[in-house]
Amino acid sequence: MHQTISPAILYWGTPVIIISTTNEDGTTNLAPMSSAWWLRQRCMLGLASQSQTTRNLQRTKQCVLNMPSDSMVTQVNALAKTSGRQDLSPFKKAAGYEYVKDKFGRAKLTPMGSEMVTPLRVQECPVQMEAELVQVNEMNCGEEGMGGFFLGLEVKILKVHGEESIVQIGASDRIDVDRWKPLMMSFQQFYGLSGRLQPSRLAEIDEEHYR
Ligand SMILES: Cc1cc2nc3c(=O)[nH]c(=O)nc-3n(C[C@H](O)[C@H](O)[C@H](O)COP(=O)(O)O)c2cc1C
Known part of the structure; x- marks a missing residue:
């Protein structure tokens, strides 16, 4: 039996990203996010337009997508409910957010230089992707009071x-999927991936075919 339900959020499970962007004063801001998906060499990021990350990304057109492993819950939790914006929104104030200037220090993470963009990478993350903003899409258009509140930001x-x-x-251009252990967020809880299941028919297509 199924029943009609109305969950307030529909976060069915996506990997966590720690996104680096450059603040107005040249320092790097970090923020955890997980509304993201990939197609080829592009990624769509779902972000609140008022966050410091979004403002930095729209101004500088650059970011680094750092992907924590499932052993990095402590660091991600240290960044949760923080913002690089001093003027917190009433929503964030009510939810217990606080302004944090030095996010690397807060989460005891190590900054390292990037090669093609200005924002710093997070050394502890096993995957780091340097990216540039190519397109912005307003979400929730036509919904009372919500238009422009969330953006879909396409990065290359x-x-x-x-x-x-x-x-x-x-095979240096391939990830060993049995050793890559992404930190997943389902609704607001952390999970890891379970082990590999039966062979995938899609995987009969060589990865290089998509290049
Ligand atoms: C695990 C996790 C996942 C999150 N996912 C998102 C997300 O996908 N989109 C978003 O706008 N905020 C997300 N947040 C909330 C942001 O981290 C929050 O808005 C934060 O204040 C942004 O920081 P900033 O203002 O310094 O950019 C997430 C938070 C956590 C802890």
């Missing part, structure tokens, strides 16, 4: 850095 991946422990031995 310029460079992918993979930590050697998750890169396939003998």
Whole structure:
């Protein structure tokens, strides 16, 4: 039996990203997010328009998508309910958010330089993708009071850095999917991926076919 339900959020499960962007003063802001999906070398990011990250991304057109492994819950939790914006919205104030200037320090994460963009990478994340903003799409148009509140931001991946422990031995352009353990968020809880299931028919297509 199914029943009609009306969940307030529909976050069925996506990997967590720590997104780096450059603040007005040149420092790097970090923020966790998880409304993201990929097609080829592009990624769609779902972000609140008022967050510091979105403002930085729209102004500078640059970001780094750092992907934490499932052993990095403590660091992601340290960034949760923080904002790089001093003037917090009433929604964030009511939800217990606080302004944090130094997000690397707050989460005890290590900054490292990027190669093609200004925002710094997060060294502890096994995957780091340097990216540039190519298009912005307003979400929730036509919904009372919500138009423009959330944006779908399309970014183009310029460079992918993979930590050697998750890169396939003998095939440096491939991720070893049995060793890549992304941190997943389902609704507002953290999960890891369970092990590999039966062979995938889609995987009969060689990855290089998509290049
Ligand atoms: C695990 C996790 C996932 C999140 N996912 C998103 C998301 O997909 N989109 C979004 O706008 N905010 C998301 N948030 C909330 C942002 O982190 C929050 O708005 C934060 O204040 C943004 O920081 P900033 O203002 O410094 O950019 C998420 C938070 C956590 C902890």
